[in-house]
Amino acid sequence: MLKKYLYVIKTQIIRSMAYEFNVYGNIIMQTIIMITSAYFWRALYKGQTMVGDVDVDSMLTYVIMSSILSVLFITNVERRIQNSVEKGTVAADLIKPINVFGVYFAEDIGNIIALVFQNMLPIFIIGSLMIKLPAMANLKDIPLFVISVIESFLINWLVAALFGMIAFTAVNIDALIQVKKHLLRLLSGSIIPIWFFPVGVQKVLEGLPFVYIYQLPLSIYIGKGSSVEYLSQMRIQFIWLVVLSVVFFLVQNKVIRKVMVQGG
Template sequence: MNLKKYLALTRLGMMEKLHYRLGTFVTLFGNLIYLVLIYFLWKAIYASSGSDVVNGMTLNDTLVYLVLATALFNFLEVFLVWDMSREIQSGSIVLKLLKPMSFRNYSFWSYIGENIMSFFLTFLPTFIIINILTHGSIALSFNLLFFVLSVVMALVINFSIDMICATICLYTESTWGLNMVKECIVLLLSGASIPLAFFPESLRKIVQYLPFRCIYDTPLNVLLQKNGYTIGNGLLFSLVLQLAWCLALTAIGCAFWSVSLKKITVNGG
């Protein structure tokens, strides 16, 4: 593997992210409004419950989880489905397919650059501010090392799911509805919108084995060390499950792309 060319793509991705600074600030402003709404919503929920602890989580635990989940979403999000849909409709995808590099690798390493910049622009500042406001409630020990490992696998899983959905563009050419459904499913079943601790027991038993949980809930539980996430309890199982989904979704995505590429129809160009 020629690491130099992949690093060059990553650098280009970082530069592209910096080029659209206004878009980043608009996104941050929108997330700020979202977090304000989340605060008042969950404050009302806890007030109506008549208890300081609901499903094993205090209001502070819930808010910290959801704020970091939002920051993690901004950090890990890729727009491969939207980009591929536009490229197929315009015909510009042909230029990427002619490059001496697989389309998947080209896209992955390009988005890595954007993810790195999003980490420094959104997740890291949010993490520092939350830790200060909560007076150091987030432990800073071995969990950080496992968190980094978990986030890397979450990034691969998230990209693989997007890659599978984006490949469907080769058949439909328009994926607005598909992408909306995908976003809703991922945000709901990953715990990014509602902590999985609030799910019904029967549903939670199913969701904990799905790949969506591995994107947000697992890294956050590793970081916050909630739900018994220690080396001997829960942590090892979650990391192994993440690795299994990384390998499975990567294999499925590559196989689906190889088969679907033969059926590509390009418009425009």
């Protein structure tokens, strides 16, 4: 069974490598966002050493790494679900001897592997040359950062998959996907860290899974906190991962039963 998913990953890598225009477009767009954000934070910090217990160098590192993670967190599962529903092939997909959502996950993994070389490295180089070298604050926290990023990716994918299942009840979710994409980046601290938000808003956002997609791994990277604090937040991150996984499997089973009864 694993070989089937590995084949899907391999196929998706080859397919992703073929779309050069999309690669260049993504690099240009992320570079514009990254440089614009860097100028914004430099202007905000003008004449000030620290804002929100973070210095300007750390904030610029945050901006670069946020742009890099945004590439890592690209998902196509919503559109794959929508296309399957629109074409009426969802029932046929579900009866195949391989889990269709597993295929979507494998495709996203393959796409990300290709993007590491196509987008992430160029963005890292551009950010290093035009803004600053985004060096990690404490190298001893690398294991925590890596684990946190993996869990962040899984949470982000589960949120996207659950959102994509709206396609089973809605005619078209293209507009909703765009709203969800930008809203998630705002609520996750990708654009503006939530420590700049009012205390009441911070507490609300800390109770949601979104800050554990971007802000937690980025906070670990720039050293905003201690190892004890990171581990405490990563426990919450893991709890959200478990909760979303359970919800995903329950919704998936419900959707499969519904489609098989109605015939797609």
